[in-house]
Amino acid sequence: MKPKVLITRKIAEPIIEKIQEYADVDVWDQEDVQIPRDILENKISEIDGLFCLITESIDASLIDKAPNLKVISNMAVGYNNIDVDTATKKGIMVTNTPEVLTETTADLTFALLMATARRLVEASDFLRDGKWETWSPNLLTGQDIYGATIGIIGMGRIGEAVARRTKGFNMNLLYHNRSRKPDVEQELGTTYVSMETLLSESDFVVVITPYTAETKNLITAEQLKLMKKNAILINTARGGIVNEADLYEALVNGVIWGAGLDVFEKEPVPADHPLLTLPNVVTLPHIGSASIATRMKMAELAAENLILALKGEKPKHLVNKIDFS
Structure with a gap:
């Protein structure tokens, strides 16, 4: 049988x-x-x-x-x-x-970073809603990616794949992991730093660490306050790693500039979730591996x-x- x-x-x-x-x-x-x-x-x-x-x-x-x-x-x-x-x-x-799914998720992570930095979703909606009437020096201006500093939290397979993609943009690469990876440092020219240093020095903070008891609420108001005011947070790991209520407050109050999220603590995310109401957040329905x-x-x-x-x-x-x- x-x-x-x-x-x-x-x-x-x-x-x-x-x-x-x-x-x-x-x-x-x-x-x-x-x-x-x-x-x-x-x-x-x-x-x-x-x-x-x-x-x-x-x-x-x-x-x-x-x-x-x-x-x-x-x-x-x-x-x-x-x-x-x-x-x-x-x-x-x-x-x-x-x-x-390593390379596909890394592709999505970098795509989300770029879309958030250059306000692509907001710009597309602006155009489709018939709001484009003239060119303006300050129209939908975003953040530069080329030459910026990126900090990757979690240097596993996907983290390494994201790190490789930064080389084409001549980015300064920092990382934090539960253990150092000298081989990755040598291959990619990345620098191992403390979490505090990564948060305070990065223009882009990418969360790609596994979800565990230790990483639950890894990013809260305390960590967000360490980030630059023009910084962008990207999360393609798991929703519970970033405290969503704290992130919302940080985005509303200008503690950080923007966020790109492929994951949420509760999925599917409710349509009335506060983060979905903010123009400086790009949100996706957990499609990291969706090729x-x-x-x-x-x-x-x-x-x-x-x-x-x-x-x-x-x-x-x-x-x-x-x-x-």
């Missing part, structure tokens, strides 16, 4: 067919609608494998309802939506999809992790410690 698998969102048909070779597959086939919690709770009691997204909260109460579950395959790099400790205690493998090719690679890797786990083999990207002896 084949193991049973639940896929919590419609994905490419070839990926589903690949999983069907090894398992009986149940797909929540509404691409733009999240699977309701009650349906997820009902279905999880019968499955051996779960293919999910970061939108699903796979918490302890849900895991406790899954007596046969062997693997949770997350189609994402991050996995803070999963109670990994509970899964580990129950011998359930948790996997993710790193590496394949056609990258999303396909993520799905393929999540499927491969899932299949290996169901076969009793170690998945390529296992995030918890499971005994395979």
Whole structure:
């Protein structure tokens, strides 16, 4: 008898067919609608494998309802939506999809930086709303990028990829990480500095660190006050790393100049969220990895992790410690 698998969102048909070779597959086939919690709770009691997204909260109460579950395959790099400790205690493998989205997310990060600095969304709306009547010396003026100082918080794979992109703009590159990376410093000519120095000296502060207990509310009013008044904050990591209420106050009161956000503490972000009302904020719906090719690679890797786990083999990207002896 084949193991049973639940896929919590419609994905490419070839990926589903690949999983069907090894398992009986149940797909929540509404691409733009999240699977309701009650349906997820009902279905999880019968499955051996779960293919999910970061939108699903796979918490302890849900895991406790899954007596046969062997693997949770997350189609994402991050996995803070999963109670990994509970899964580990129950011998359930948790996997993710790193590496394949590094360059795409770095592209988006730099695109967001540029759009915020040069007020591209604001300018597009200005034009479409019929407000462009004449040229003016101060019309929609923004911040220079070329030759500016950028500070990257989190020098992992994506942080390094963002750092490489700064070279074409002749930017002065600072970084802060939980550990120094001499090889990166040598390759990219970047400088390791304290968090305080990075915040006070950077024209652009890019948050690209993982979301953990240590990085939750890493950026609050205290850190924002250290930044330059013309500085821009970019967050393409996770929403909870930046305190959104403090960021709103800083933007309204001119503590910093602007912000570009691809992530929010609560997603989907409510339409009446205060940050969405500000002209000096560029907001995106968590599309860091949203290229056609990258999303396909993520799905393929999540499927491969899932299949290996169901076969009793170690998945390529296992995030918890499971005994395979």
